[in-house]
Amino acid sequence: MAGKYDVIVIGGGHNGLVAAAYLGRAGRAVLVLERRHLVGGACVTEETFPGFKVSTAAYVNSLFRKEIVRDLDLRRHGFEVLARSPSSFTPYPDGRSLMLGPDSALNDREISKFSRRDAERYPRYEAMLERVAALVEPTIGMTPPDLQRPGLRGLMTLFGLGRAYRRLGAGASEAVEVLTGAARDILDRWFESPELKSTLATDAIIGAMASPSMPGTAYVLFHHVMGETDGRRGVWGYVRGGMGGLTQALAAAAREAGAEIRCEAEVERILVDRGRAAGVALASGEEHRATIVASNADAHVTFTRLLGRADLPADFLAAVDRISYASASLKINVALAELPDFRAVPGIEPGPQHRGTIHICPDLDYIERAYDDAKYGRPSERPVLECTIPSVVDPTVAPPGRHLMSMFVQYAPYSLAEGTWDAWREPFADRCFALLDEYAPNFSRSVIARQVLTPVDIERTFNLTGGNIFQGAMTPGQLFSFRPVPGHTGYRTPIRGLYLCGAAAHPGGGVMGAPGWNAAREILRDRRRLG
Numbered sequence: 003m004a005g006k007y008d009v010i011v012i013g014g015g016h017n018g019l020v021a022a023a024y025l026g027r028a029g030r031a032v033l034v035l036e037r038r039h040l041v042g043g044a045c046v047t048e049e050t051f052p053g054f055k056v057s058t059a060a061y062v063n064s065l066f067r068k069e070i071v072r073d074l075d076l077r078r079h080g081f082e083v084l085a086r087s088p089s090s091f092t093p094y095p096d097g098r099s100l101m102l103g104p105d106s107a108l109n110d111r112e113i114s115k116f117s118r119r120d121a122e123r124y125p126r127y128e129a130m131l132e133r134v135a136a137l138v139e140p141t142i143g144m145t146p147p148d149l150q151r152p153g154l155r156g157l158m159t160l161f162g163l164g165r166a167y168r169r170l171g172a173g174a175s176e177a178v179e180v181l182t183g184a185a186r187d188i189l190d191r192w193f194e195s196p197e198l199k200s201t202l203a204t205d206a207i208i209g210a211m212a213s214p215s216m217p218g219t220a221y222v223l224f225h226h227v228m229g230e231t232d233g234r235r236g237v238w239g240y241v242r243g244g245m246g247g248l249t250q251a252l253a254a255a256a257r258e259a260g261a262e263i264r265c266e267a268e269v270e271r272i273l274v275d276r277g278r279a280a281g282v283a284l285a286s287g288e289e290h291r292a293t294i295v296a297s298n299a300d301a302h303v304t305f306t307r308l309l310g311r312a313d314l315p316a317d318f319l320a321a322v323d324r325i326s327y328a329s330a331s332l333k334i335n336v337a338l339a340e341l342p343d344f345r346a347v348p349g350i351e352p353g354p355q356h357r358g359t360i361h362i363c364p365d366l367d368y369i370e371r372a373y374d375d376a377k378y379g380r381p382s383e384r385p386v387l388e389c390t391i392p393s394v395v396d397p398t399v400a401p402p403g404r405h406l407m408s409m410f411v412q413y414a415p416y417s418l419a420e421g422t423w424d425a426w427r428e429p430f431a432d433r434c435f436a437l438l439d440e441y442a443p444n445f446s447r448s449v450i451a452r453q454v455l456t457p458v459d460i461e462r463t464f465n466l467t468g469g470n471i472f473q474g475a476m477t478p479g480q481l482f483s484f485r486p487v488p489g490h491t492g493y494r495t496p497i498r499g500l501y502l503c504g505a506a507a508h509p510g511g512g513v514m515g516a517p518g519w520n521a522a523r524e525i526l527r528d529r530r531r532l533g
């Protein structure tokens with residue numbers, strides 16, 4: 003096979019596919035090797051229950067780059083996002099509820115039920131997050147500079163960032179707090195209503211092994227205003243046909259650009275020849291040669307499992323060993339005979355309460371206590387639930403009259419103090435269902451089937467170290483120039499010709515496509531430079 007491919011992409015996650023499509027369009031011969039039976043990584047649709055199109059892992063979209071949709075003509079390949087409005091519904095134990103979304107009149111009405119003062123402040127809070135997002139969003143498409151050896155290009159990037167920061171003027175210190183501080187401090191300062199604060203805090207803890215009072219959690223708050231659906235900022239949506247609608251469109255675009263994609267092709271080893279990437283060896287024994295290898299697997303898998311320790315400098319390996327993969331996320335996919343009938347907003351006909359994310363987390367202390375359990379290695383006694391029912395907006399994902407729920411649960415710590423996740427899987431899912439029953443008493447009896455993905459199942463299914471849904475924690479010390487490790491950003495690695503092209507690299511996790519897009523650009527830049 004020598005010389006057949008210019009680039010081998012390890013892993014067909016959405017970022018690997020984005021990289022493959024851009025490299026293919028630039029005239030490179032690309033081979034994508036995916037270990038699972040389908041491409042998409044954590045962004046897939048599978049028929050887990052007959053007749054249901056289940057988004058096995060990721061379940062909502064807003065962050066995917068519109069530039070990639072345009073460049074790769076993804077709509078022609080079937081990609082469509084269905085906006086959700088309202089975007090969230092939080093029922094409370096006293097029978098009240100809060101709905102929020104892109105409709106500012108609705109937000110004002112709903113927040114006023116709890117605090118008139120908070121309703122007045124809410125648009126200003128969103129404007130503050132917008133200002134921070136305006137600072138951060140342009141960095142998504144950047145190659146982060148190596149802070150120790152920035153070179154001219156890195157210095158220009160840093161200069162541009164410095165200017166953008168200066169433009170924030172008086173808002174600069176607030177921006178620093180959002181980028182590094184605790185969500186709780188910020189929310190406590192802005193608002194008085196426990197109901198509003200807990201709903202907003204859920205943004206900050208998604209996928210994190212952290213509570214809102216911990217520094218670093220505020221960073222994700224502005225995802226709330228970031229991204230867009232159909233040109234509307236901050237609006238999250240469901241992908242028609244499930245999240246795999248995006249990755250199937252990406253695969254079609256990559257194939258159209260000439261890339262070859264093979265599933266059930268697990269890479270066992272990255273071949274290195276005199277410090278240079280030389281190809282890959284598959285678990286099947288097959289070998290493929292190429293001078294460029296781009297890994298969509300996480301940094302731990304790429305550097306400690308696919309390479310020998312002798313292939314890499316000791317200080318680099320020590321930094322890789324320090325990457326935090328702490329996680330406490332669990333996902334339950336549920337086929338339903340009928341919609342949840344909430345005490346707060348009764349009815350089993352599709353209503354606004356079913357369209358957005360349904361939060362079960364009455365106040366900030368509830369979230370803190372849920373985290374406290376996890377801190378000591380116990381699954382939360384009273385977990386935080388985020389439920390979405392895409393079938394209400396997209397009828398194609400469930401048979402007529404049936405519904406599909408995605409229940410994202412925190413905290414389910416990967417490392418348990420006692421027992422195993424194989425033993426905890428079903429009892430913990432029962433606990434989550436009993437909790438939702440308190441708010442919607444018909445829930446458990448409407449369940450037709452369920453699939454429980456514990457952190458260990460997430461690790462096994464998607465090859466995500468520690469079950470971390472973002473290929474490494476999204477904490478300030480692991481972002482931008484520190485992702486995956488300081489001194490090795492820019493998608494390059496200590497092995498020439500070996501690149502990272504997935505969420506392990508800047509800007510990290512979430513269905514954005516940016517790591518794959520940026521990596522392809524850097525690979526092409528190096529090729530041009532090296533000839």
Ligand SMILES: Cc1cc2nc3c(=O)[nH]c(=O)nc-3n(C[C@H](O)[C@H](O)[C@H](O)COP(=O)(O)OP(=O)(O)OC[C@H]3O[C@@H](n4cnc5c(N)ncnc54)[C@H](O)[C@@H]3O)c2cc1C
Nearest residue numbers: 013015016017037043044060061062269504505511512513
């Ligand atoms: C349960 C869960 C829920 C989430 N919810 C959301 C959400 O709603 N919205 C959102 O924006 N983000 C969400 N995320 C995060 C988001 O899905 C990920 O950050 C994103 O999918 C990362 O994409 P990727 O292409 O970089 O990597 P991955 O999706 O991790 O893909 C990597 C691919 O590489 C393959 N691979 C690994 N090792 C090898 C090997 N040795 N040989 C061959 N192939 C290999 C894997 O099988 C996988 O297909 C969620 C993640 C999870 C797990």
